Amino acid sequence: MTKIRVLNPEDKKSFVTRNKFPGEEGNPFDRILRHLQKINQISIFLFFILLFLSAGVFSLFNIENWLLLVLFSVTDSLIIGFLPKLKISFGPYKSQVLVLLFLRALFIWFSFPINLIFQILGSLLVFYGFIQEPSELRITTIYHKFPTVSSPFNFLHISDVHLEQPGIREKKLLRIVESRKPEFILFTGDFLNLSNIRDNKAIANIISIFNQINKISPIYYVSGSSAVDVEDTIKIIEKNLNPTRLNNSNILLNHGGNNINIIGITCTHQPHIDIKQLPPLLQEGHINILLYHSPDLVYELRREDRIDLMLSGHTHGGQVRLPIIGAIFTGSLYGRKLQKGLYQIHDTLLYISRGIGLEGLGAPRVRFLCSPEIIEWKINS
Structure with missing residues (x-):
């Protein structure tokens, strides 16, 4: 039995004075996507320099954590870069990898080997979220x-x-x-x-x-x-x-x-x-x-x-x-x-x-x- 959520008509809001609406070009979410898209316009060489330096900044240039972030970000690049071959999605990989780098950095400061376990778990989630579930x-x-x-x-x-x-x-x-x-x-x-x-x-x-x-x-x-x-x-x-x-x-x-x-x-x-x-x-x-x-x-x-x-x-x-x-x-x-x-x-x-x-x-x-x-x-x- 599919669950039905009952809505209260009294929750209705007025949007008469609102200027920007979802689904319109220029709304806040749309602007974020367009800013991220600019990352995809840089060259591959500059992108991997940016990736390398960003990983350094997120890890405060701690060499072990820095290398972990770089290694797993390269893995993300390979997974996402392979998606068009699998005919799952066809988007540019650069902005996606940088977003994932930011998420990975949130867990890099756990002590070893816990931080390594989190990074491996992250790769499993990338596989599931980018390959498995969009195909289903x-x-x-x-x-x-x-x-x-x-x-x-x-x-x-x-x-x-x-x-x-x-x-x-x-x-x-x-x-x-x-x-x-x-x-x-x-x-x-x-x-x-x-x-x-x-x-x-x-x-x-x-x-x-x-x-x-x-x-x-x-x-x-x-x-x-x-x-x-x-x-x-x-x-x-x-x-x-x-x-x-x-x-x-x-x-x-x-x-x-x-x-x-x-x-x-x-x-x-x-x-x-x-x-x-x-x-x-x-x-x-x-x-x-x-x-x-x-x-x-x-x-x-x-x-x-x-x-x-x-x-x-x-x-x-x-x-x-x-x-x-x-x-x-x-x-x-x-x-x-x-x-x-x-x-x-x-x-x-x-x-x-x-x-x-x-x-x-x-x-x-x-x-x-x-x-x-x-x-x-x-x-x-």
Whole structure:
């Protein structure tokens, strides 16, 4: 049984005076990623000098600790540099290795051999977080009942593909869709990796992948964050995609006598503004399913809107999670309150997908305790 977290409508916040929003270019997290990306522009020679000197500074030039940090950072470089060969991720390695160096330095001052054990453990975690877990595209199956359902139906929810190049996750995605053959598929945005938003090859690849999937089951989608699904790229994708875009619009479906209203609202990450698009799209007597990239819109919903199900992504489930604590960062206006999985507010069920892909630019291409997922919904009466 999937746990449902109940949200309190009184926790709703006002963002009228806010200037910067998650998912927009220039927000604090976006600036950090772009600063990290600058590291990837330096030459290999200068990078390893920087790595060597940084390890010295972090170890206060203690020769044993200095050499340990250099040795294990070189190991990190080899692991991350090999990821494109494995078709797991395709990001530049330099910024990722420096981030890992900083984390390793936190444990270097334990006495020997404890510091060595921590460094070996670190390498095992790098292997797991950069190779093992990002490769594990899992299926989360949810069984749910709606009172207006006349006969069972099923569909898939996918989100945050963040394509760099076609790789192991995309291959598994196609295989899963082919095996499940859902009646339809709902996609909640972020086609491309932040590093590839205007990469013509990546754009052509994502169009090809989605058109292949659409031949199996029809796709209805909304665009994602404006910093990722940038307007000029989305226009190219929309023009060449066979799937149906819902751009502040809806589509009525009938599956087995079930009247289903799929609503798609384009996400600006300003929920207090975007919610104004909803009222004309509602259909009384239908199963109302709302697609919106960020989960933050959920607090704007009213009971009388009668949204049965809201589907979102954006947070990646935090991408890196810690036991007990959960997500370190989510990119939500509500912080860690909205992370992943099932939530309920009023009579509306919300599902936040962990997504399929990874953050881009200078961010580590890592997942920890937060594997990529596809959600299979099995709806009964």
